[in-house]
Amino acid sequence: GYSNKKQLDVIVVGAGLVGSLEALYLAKRGHRVRLYEFREDIRKTPQARGRSINLALSVRGRRALKDVGLETHMIKEHGIPMTGRRIHNTDGSTYVIPYDANTKQSIYSVGRNYLNGLLLQESEQYGNVERYFNHKLIEANLKKGSLTFLKTDTNETVNVTADLIIGADGAFSAVRKAMMKQPFFDFSQKYIEHGYLELCIPPADNGGFLMPANYLHIWPRGEFMMIALPNQDCSWTVTLFMPFAKFKNLDTEEKLLAFFEKYFPDSIPLIGKQKLVEDFFAVKPSPLVAVKCRPYHVEDKALIIGDAAHAVVPFYGQGMNAGFEDCTLLDQLFQKHHDNLAEILQEFSETRWEDTFAISDLAMYNYIEMRDLVTRPSYKFRKAMDDFIFWLLPNFWVPLYNSVTFSTMPYSLCIKNREWQDRVLKKFLSIVGIGALIGGAVAFKIKYYS
Ligand code: FAD
Structure with missing residues (x-):
């Protein structure tokens, strides 16, 4: 019961979107939270290399942000509503498929670094949260609740212990790696054949948007597709998803421009010929990985959440939303089990995997819908x-x-x-x-x- 309620000492590994949010939920409950992050403070490095530059926030993510008092700010001050898919035909004509023709709900395009920075900034409001950047988890003894970090700026190692370790360290989680040694830990990882590469449509000369702003733009081309999400500064982040083999074929400027002329002609003047060539050859396409595993916990000591527990391909726009939902559900379990960690972690593991496996499968399916099915009469x-x-x-x-x-x-x-x-x-x-x-x-x- 509440009489013996004590402050728990929790370490969260990874101050990405999910770890930063989880720190807020725990801080609100009055626990001591130490947040360890491999990279430097994202608030000091505005151009920090991330995954995607912007992402779609929907209801599950919004509910979590509401719990920590940040929903209104994100939606009203920062997010750009997207009311539907705006499909681009090869001849440059477009049509709209609303997301929700009846109740007119939108998803919101939000900046990843902005949201991450906001969550970290909010954690400064709580005296019980400590943040440690440039700390890379290199070793873990989860049963003992002990961790070893490498300070990347000084090359020192530090050992720390806690009542509870929460791994929110992303798709290639070091905490999960330590869990793999547990018997009965199931794990699978799937790289899809397709990779992605980000391009950019700048703001118009008058500072406005070059395309209608309140849509997720899609150029579906069957085997591959391009999408664009609006940014706060009226630019667009354009993402080309395509088999690696196809990326590889586009190895000269001529081939690239011919390819864009054939499939995405209306995008060339928007991106700009010069910028298109520069940006395309500046980086290699990134791979996309899906991870399924279970259980998510070790005894009453360690838990993984977010991409560390369930990385999904990005085609349903649910990766972050699902990770945020993890935090909401976990918070409800803290309430239900009065901070009894053994019960909380076990119930989370037992009840969550079915839903995260489901969104993983849905996300795989949605890629086919977005790049191909949307253009078909049956769809x-x-x-x-x-x-x-x-x-x-x-x-x-x-x-x-x-x-x-x-x-x-x-x-x-x-x-x-x-x-x-x-x-x-x-x-x-x-x-x-x-x-x-x-x-x-x-x-x-x-x-x-x-
Ligand atoms: P991450 O964001 O990966 O953060 C993990 C953090 O842990 C990082 O800061 C990392 O530096 C740190 N870390 C890693 N290893 C260590 C270590 N050893 N020690 C210490 N720290 C460590 N989701 C949506 O909901 N909507 C979208 O529209 C959407 N679009 C996407 C588009 C693309 C192209 C991609 C790739 C993903 C997209 N996602 C989207 C998914 C979303 O990006 C992820 O689900 C989300 O970032 C998961 O957050 P996380 O905090 O669990 O992991």
Whole structure:
């Protein structure tokens, strides 16, 4: 009970998006938090090399930010609402597929470094949070709760211990690596054939946006695609997703420009020919990895969250949102189990994996939808059916994308809900189909035999 409630001593490894948020949740509960980060303070290095420059924030992430008092600021002051996908045809014409035709909800484009900096800045409000940058975790004895860090600026090592270690150190987590030695720890990792490369559309000369701002722009080309998300300074971060083999073929300026002329001609004047060539050849495309593992904890001592526990491919825009949801759910478990770590960690492990596996699978599927299916009549037909029934019966029929993006329905239920909808529609369509056949046959008989 509450009578023996004590302040826990927690170490969070990784001050990325998820670790920084987790520190705030724990600080609010009154625990002592030490946050260790490999890189230097992101607030001092505005151009810190990250993953993507901006990302899509949706309801799960917003709920977490609300819990720590930052949602309104992020949405009202910083985020750029995106109301739908704006599809670019090869001839340069565009059309819009709204995310939510009925209740008009948006996802928000937010700057990664900005959000990360904001979370760290907020942690300064709490006397019980300490931040250590330039500290790389190099060794861990999780059962003992002890960690060894290398100070990257001085090359010293430091040993520290804590009641609880939370690994939020990303897709290549060192904490997870230490967990691998545990018996019954399941792990799988999948690199997809595709990589990504970021380009940029600058602001217009008058300082505005060069494309309609409130959309996620997509150039779907079947096997590959390009997307663009708006930035606060009216520029666009453009990301080309494509098989590595295809990237490799574009090894000269001529080939690159011919490729863009063929598939993305309308983007060339926006990006600028010169910048396109410069930026494309300045960096190598980055790989995309998905990691599934379980359990997420070691006894009452260590836990992994965020990408460390479940890196997903980025095509559902849910990686950060899912990581933020980890923090929300964990906080609810701290409440439920009155800080009893053994119970909290066990329940988190047992209940969370099904949903993170689900979003991982959904994200793999969504790549095909974004780059290919969106342009097909069968997709458009299904989307129209979904939107129509959703409009008729908003509480009864929530389309998959909406349940993932605009609700907090557990991800695994989002899939089950969709499978149920598929069955209903199949039945309905076969009844309509059979009805039409019988009707047709009867009409035919009446016409020719009576
Ligand atoms: P990270 O952001 O990777 O942070 C981990 C931190 O741990 C880093 O700061 C790192 O320096 C530190 N660290 C690593 N190793 C050590 C160590 N040994 N010792 C100490 N510190 C260490 N998600 C969305 O929700 N919406 C999107 O639109 C979206 N778009 C994306 C686009 C792309 C191209 C990519 C690649 C990802 C996208 N994501 C998106 C996913 C999102 O980026 C991740 O889910 C999110 O960054 C996970 O946060 P994290 O804090 O768990 O991990």
